[in-house]
Structures are given as structure tokens and as C-alpha cells.
Amino acid sequence: MKHSQRNSRHRQYIVAYLLAALVMMYVSYSVPRWLPGDFVTAMYSSSHVTLNAEQEADLRAYYTQRQGFGRYLVDFFTLNWGYSYAFLTPISELIREALPWTLLLLGTAHLLSMVVGFLAGVEAAWRRGRVIEKAGVGSMTVLEGFPEIGTAVILLLVFALHLGWFPAAGGETAYVEQSFGRWALDVTHHLALPLLTLLLAYFPGNFLLTRGSMVMVLKEHFIETARAKGLPSLRIRYAHAARNALLPMVTRFGLRIAFMVTGALVVETIYAYPGLGTLLFNAIAMRDLPLIQGIVLLSSLMVLFVNLALEFVYGWIDPRVKHAS
Amino acid sequence: MMKRWMGLLLSILAVVFLFTRPMPAPAQIREIRIGDSKGDWGYPNPYRHYPRGPGYVRMSWVFDTLVWKGEKGYVPALADSWSYDPARMAFTFHLNPNAKWHDLQPLTARDVVFSIAYFKKHPYTWISVDDVGRVEAPETHTVVMYLSKPYSPFISDIGGTMPILPKHIWESVDNPAAYNDPKAFIGSGPYRFADFNKAQGTYLYEAFAEYYQGRPKADRLIYVRSGQPLVSLANRQIDLAGIQPDMAEPLRKKGLVVIKDERGWNKKLMINHQKAPFSDKRFRHALAFAIDRQEIIEKSHRGFAAPASYGLLSVDHEMYHPGTPTYPFNPERARALIESMGYGKGADGFYERSGQPLKVELLASNITVAGQSVADRDGEVIKMQLERVGIRVDLVNLEQATTDSRVKSWNFDLAVSGHGGVSGDPRILNEMISSQYGAGSVNSARYDADTELNGLLEAQMTEMDQNKRKEIVYKIQEVYAEELPAISLYYPDSMSAYDPEKGVAWYYTPGGISKGIPIPQNKMSLIK
Numbered sequence: 001m002k003h004s005q006r007n008s009r010h011r012q013y014i015v016a017y018l019l020a021a022l023v024m025m026y027v028s029y030s031v032p033r034w035l036p037g038d039f040v041t042a043m044y045s046s047s048h049v050t051l052n053a054e055q056e057a058d059l060r061a062y063y064t065q066r067q068g069f070g071r072y073l074v075d076f077f078t079l080n081w082g083y084s085y086a087f088l089t090p091i092s093e094l095i096r097e098a099l100p101w102t103l104l105l106l107g108t109a110h111l112l113s114m115v116v117g118f119l120a121g122v123e124a125a126w127r128r129g130r131v132i133e134k135a136g137v138g139s140m141t142v143l144e145g146f147p148e149i150g151t152a153v154i155l156l157l158v159f160a161l162h163l164g165w166f167p168a169a170g171g172e173t174a175y176v177e178q179s180f181g182r183w184a185l186d187v188t189h190h191l192a193l194p195l196l197t198l199l200l201a202y203f204p205g206n207f208l209l210t211r212g213s214m215v216m217v218l219k220e221h222f223i224e225t226a227r228a229k230g231l232p233s234l235r236i237r238y239a240h241a242a243r244n245a246l247l248p249m250v251t252r253f254g255l256r257i258a259f260m261v262t263g264a265l266v267v268e269t270i271y272a273y274p275g276l277g278t279l280l281f282n283a284i285a286m287r288d289l290p291l292i293q294g295i296v297l298l299s300s301l302m303v304l305f306v307n308l309a310l311e312f313v314y315g316w317i318d319p320r321v322k323h324a325s
Numbered sequence: 326m327m328k329r330w331m332g333l334l335l336s337i338l339a340v341v342f343l344f345t346r347p348m349p350a351p352a353q354i355r356e357i358r359i360g361d362s363k364g365d366w367g368y369p370n371p372y373r374h375y376p377r378g379p380g381y382v383r384m385s386w387v388f389d390t391l392v393w394k395g396e397k398g399y400v401p402a403l404a405d406s407w408s409y410d411p412a413r414m415a416f417t418f419h420l421n422p423n424a425k426w427h428d429l430q431p432l433t434a435r436d437v438v439f440s441i442a443y444f445k446k447h448p449y450t451w452i453s454v455d456d457v458g459r460v461e462a463p464e465t466h467t468v469v470m471y472l473s474k475p476y477s478p479f480i481s482d483i484g485g486t487m488p489i490l491p492k493h494i495w496e497s498v499d500n501p502a503a504y505n506d507p508k509a510f511i512g513s514g515p516y517r518f519a520d521f522n523k524a525q526g527t528y529l530y531e532a533f534a535e536y537y538q539g540r541p542k543a544d545r546l547i548y549v550r551s552g553q554p555l556v557s558l559a560n561r562q563i564d565l566a567g568i569q570p571d572m573a574e575p576l577r578k579k580g581l582v583v584i585k586d587e588r589g590w591n592k593k594l595m596i597n598h599q600k601a602p603f604s605d606k607r608f609r610h611a612l613a614f615a616i617d618r619q620e621i622i623e624k625s626h627r628g629f630a631a632p633a634s635y636g637l638l639s640v641d642h643e644m645y646h647p648g649t650p651t652y653p654f655n656p657e658r659a660r661a662l663i664e665s666m667g668y669g670k671g672a673d674g675f676y677e678r679s680g681q682p683l684k685v686e687l688l689a690s691n692i693t694v695a696g697q698s699v700a701d702r703d704g705e706v707i708k709m710q711l712e713r714v715g716i717r718v719d720l721v722n723l724e725q726a727t728t729d730s731r732v733k734s735w736n737f738d739l740a741v742s743g744h745g746g747v748s749g750d751p752r753i754l755n756e757m758i759s760s761q762y763g764a765g766s767v768n769s770a771r772y773d774a775d776t777e778l779n780g781l782l783e784a785q786m787t788e789m790d791q792n793k794r795k796e797i798v799y800k801i802q803e804v805y806a807e808e809l810p811a812i813s814l815y816y817p818d819s820m821s822a823y824d825p826e827k828g829v830a831w832y833y834t835p836g837g838i839s840k841g842i843p844i845p846q847n848k849m850s851l852i853k
Contacts, residue, residue: 041767042726042731044376051765087365087523088373097524103473130605161556168556169360174527174549175520272364272552274524282365287726321608 017308028297029072038086042287082290091294102275109198117206122242125214144204152197166193169272194271208292215246257306261299356545360566364526367412367598370447371488371584372501373673378842388488388512396850420466423537427511434462439492447501452487473786481750486839515541526550529789565823570629581822585613586833588816589748589843591633595740597812609809611662613652615714620801625702633813636802638685646799650806659714684717689738690728697781703741712776729767744768749799821845
């Protein structure tokens, strides 16, 4: 493919993604407004404050000011994401505080489960038919069907309640003065159980997917050729077969990013882990429209960005994609 | 001989020394950690905390009120003493001369005068200062508040709920909701606000050493978000948290003290009394007779609840009327009442009239009790009970904000709801019955159809004599239970557990903190 053709295709990708981003921005602007109920009702329904008609009207007028989509776009690009009704704090500040925790938990869980799942899947497929492969496939199929909420509760009961090895809640021990090293250990200590829960949830799928793709690849003629040439088994396994089995895994990774915010909601809630999922959950419960819009938009854009990046990664991993018309 | 006398003298001196030296002061507690399932309740000042109990309590550590509710009723806070003069309709408060702001400025009567004026200009939804007329400061530490008309909940609503603001800080603030300067958190309470981490849902307070009631028992007070209080309490990662009643036994075995609240929160069935057939009192009575509250408690709450008074006020309230009408479970009576309205059973066993089936929609959702969302199956049990009588029920489970929104706009038939405050000041009756007081509340029946009831509600607000007020409140309960614009179902058990080894005895405040907050985090527990 000529260089100019490739550039034109890249441009098409980018234009398509920009259009998709605009649609997503409109969706994130309009959908939260369709939610029944409003901030005043949600905030005051379980309150010890009983509003009279006048107080209610004043509050409702204050919190339901309508902002047009054009203004919303301008504000977005000038990084003026507005104030959260509930926190009375800039949205960008709230997201900035919660995002690192989500990235730490979800990012680590995704990466670890992908790398370990991929390696285990490759090895299992290579040992197809042996006891270890059968046991692996069986146990992973069972684990794949096990809900995160169940795993989380069992891990909590065993490791936090009975053994007392790990804390039951939070991302760190609040308000303890300690050195950076001890703080890092403390964060890791708090991360252990939620991370393990997510690994147990994500790992089986990655393992089974890789194993399945790998089994198909291992039947290909080029693998037989490689074997016939007497190449070392490690090279056949990874340089020839595994590379071709990697593509579905990368696609899965991209799709999983879509669940970056909402995916860990259950786990974040059970372990009271600070993150965007918990922030979004509370924002929806309180009808905090500016905050809902901000988080939904951020997560949508993250999905778009990752998928755009993957378009290029595909070509790099598998040159056939690059040369496909 | 001399040696013997000297020995005796020394022995006597030693005994005298041992018995007369001052008792050692109780050891200062380094920190107290309180667990909370939600974590975030806003910033702890009057204009930035969430309008819910936990938000108010977080503010109450920083801002003191004139009086405060302790374990045995009202106790002095910023006001050492107070009195009411009916002839002048005036409350006089004598302030504690040692009271200081956290920036060490003295707290005087001028601050109290300023606070009332500021809340008139910038309303604080927790209190109403409408009935406070003139406020004077005849002396540095004396305040006189003249009422424009008698206001019986004054001590509860204003004396015991209104935070006093420092004049020297707030007099230059025009937009209090947007004011987020560190000075916005300078109060006169036992703790200084040090930090609120929004992502973690944690709060840090530090003891105010110059507090006028003495240095608080714990140097630091920390709130942490805890998804599983059972585990966190058992592992001593937190010292106090609200718990589900089922957790009580395992925690007791782990050495924690479990405390139970009085019955101050009631689950109730909201009725759309503005539309037929609910506008007919007979139908509302039929619903009450058809519902077996004990069955709801057994099936939906494993027995951890108690049937509520149909008169709304808690059975633990000092003004609870034991003669309030009741509706013991009686399906036959329910059927008779429905049939008296012209309904007859159809072929399918359900009631119908003129070919139209008697079908109602029941909204149910998880209700937030004391800051914790509690899942239950009340909707399913009530549906089953009403269908056993012959009323077809369409059960709709919705998320709470959606249910509230529909109830608020009268777009419902029946809805399972609930609220606290029923053991606090009887003003709650006005708020939960009359639209004049509770138009903005989703839990208020907003029932104005009975003129006698309306008159009684008005009268109890202006009756300053407690005994006479009690008579009126008795009558309100009678009429309300007879009219039955909403049905109080039960009081769920509300419990907390704490670690006694920390040296703090927590308790549920009778009548609830301030306006009836059912949380055992009374600041008096940390004051020596």
C-alpha cells in the first residue's frame, strides 16, 4: 500500500472517531437529563429537612438551570466542566482525585490478567489433551461463571475477617503520616483483595480466549512448516503461533476499557475503594447531572481513544491488517 | 523511740499523700475512627453539608449550638442557662464566657445576634428563624430573642439545631454556598476541621484544646468509608459504625459493645389520597386491616423491627398517645369495607366494580435509613397480602430517586417509603401531615382535607405550655390515625457497635441528635 493511501486511511479513521466523539458528547449531555427525578428530590427525600413549597421552588430553580449543547461544548473545550451539585466542587477536581485509584485498580487488573491469561492460554493450548490443560480449561470455565460479588465476599470473609491479613475497606489508611515506602506498601496492602477479586474475574476469560485462538493457530500449515524446519519449540509457540493468537486478546482489551469506569463498580462498592465507579454511582443516586455528564463523557472518550490507538496497534501486531484493503 | 515516732509520722504522711493527691486524669485517646458506608456527606459547615443526618453530625463537631441534646435531654452548650418569659414572648440565653472560636477570638452575644440575622438573609434549610423577631445583646454574654408569635419547637429547632456563626468571618460573605475558604470552617465546637478527602470519603478533625467545656477526649477524630463495617469493626480498623441487626451477635463475641436505638424511624405506606378509591377513608382503613405488619417484619426483616403507631409519633416519644386508633390485621374487615364501597368479587377472585377491576400500583425501592441503603422485600409481602384480600397489585420496583419523584408529583397509587424524626419534636407531625409544612417533602402525606386536623397542627406549634401541647399532640395522633392519609408500618431495628477499649461510651440520643438524627455520634460522648 502506498504511503499516501495509508495516510488517507488514517485521516478517515480520525474523522470517523471525531464524529463518534461528537455524538458521544451529545449523548452524555442529553441522556442524564432523561433520568426521572432531580437533584433536589434525590437530595432531600431522605433528609431531616422538610422543605416548604417556597424553599423547594427556590432550590429547584437553582439546580435545574438549563444549559444548551453549544454552551456545553464550549465549556468542555475550555476545560470548564462545571461544579458538582452535591460536592460543590469543580468536576475536573473530583475526577482528578478519583481517576488515579481507578487506573491503579482497573489498569493493574487488566494488564496482569491479560499478560498472565495470555501466557497461561498459550501454554495450555501447546499442551492440548494433557491433564493439566483439561484441568485448566475446566476450572477456568467454572471460575468464568462465578460472579465478582461472590468472589469478593468469600475473599473478604477469609482474608479480612477470619485471617485478618488484609484491610476490608479503602484505598489507604487514612490520615497516617508515613514515609513514601510505607505508604506504597499500605496502598498495595489495601489493593490486594479488590485486585485479586478482579483478577479472578478477568483472568479466566483471557485464558480461555487465548487458548481457543491458539488451538486454531496451531492447526495452521505454517506451524507444521516451522516444526518441520526444526525450530525450537519456544520460538514456534511465541514468535509464530502466539503472535497470531494475540489479535482477539487485543480486541478484548479494547472492549474491556469500556468497562473501566463501571466494571469495578461492584468491587469498588464492596471494598469501599475510591474510584470513578463509586463516584458515578453516587452521582446517579443523587441526580448530580454535571458530575454524571463529566464521568460518562470521560469514560466514552477513553473508549474512543483506546479503540483509535488499537487501530494502529492491530497493524503493528499483524501486518495483514495493514495491507488489507 | 524517736525513730519509731518518725516512722509513724512518715507512714501517716505517706497515707495522707496517697489519699489526697489528685486522681490521675483519664488518658488522652490518640484517635477515634468512625466507619460509614457512604463516606461523603459534604463539607462540615452549615451551607455545604448534605441536608441529611450524617452531614449535620459532621458539621456539629465543628459548630456548636446554644443548647444540645445529651443522654438525658437538653444540656448547656454555648448557653450556660436559658429561660422563657411568656409575657414578653422572649427567650434569654446566658452564654458561657469561656467560649472561643477556633481562631481564638472570643465568642459573644453579638455572634448570636449576627447568626440569626445571617440565617434570615441566607436561609439554612435545617432551621426556620421566621418566627424570631427582634434579637438583642444587652450584655456581652447575654442574648434575648423575641418571638413574633409563640413557637413551641424553639428549643429543638433553634436552640438545639442552629449553629452559631462567627460574625468576624461571615459578615463579609455574600454567597455562603460558594464560600470554601479555610475560614468557612472556623467554629466553636470541640473539634477543628482539618481535611475532607472527597475520593476516599474520609474526614479528619483535630481536638480544639481551648474548647470551653474542656479538651475533647480524643486528639483526632477520623471518618472512613467502610463497605463492610462487620469486618472493619471485628479487625479494629474502625471504632464505631452502624451495623445490620444480624451482625450484633458475632460482634458481641468479638468484644464489641452493641447499642440499639429507640424507635425513631418509621417505614410507611404512602397513599395517593387525592384519587379514587384512595380518597375514600374506608378504602384506606381497608388497606390497614389487610396488611399484616408482623408478617412483613418476620419475612422481610427476620424479626428485627417493631410495629409502628398509626399516629405517626414514635411509641417511645414522651407525647405518644397510647389510645391512638389501631388496625389489627383483619382481612375479613378489610373485605367488608371494600364491599361497602360497591366492589364485588369477580370470577378470578379479585374485586371489581362496574366491570372495572380493582387494581393498584405499588412502588417499592431500597430506602436509605440513617445514611445506609437497605434492601428489603416489603413490596413483595404487601402485594401478597393485598392480593389475598382481593386487591390486584402491580408491584413496580424502582430506584429510590425515581420513586420519590413519582410520589412528589402524585403520580402513584401506593408507595413504600419511610423517614426518621418520629421520636424528635412533634413538629414532625406538621411536616409529615400538612402540605403547608411539608410540601417539598416526598415523605409528607400533604393531607389538608380535615379542618380539625389542620387546626390542631397549627395549635401545637404555638402552644408554649408543654402539658397543653401534649394534649393537642394526643388529639393529632387520634385524628391522623382515623384519617389515615398514610400508614405507618414498622420501626426497623437500628444498631451500632463500638470498641469499648477505646474508652468512649457511645449512645443513641433520646429523640435523636438535633431534629431527630438517629446516629450515635453525639459529640457529648467525646467531652469530658
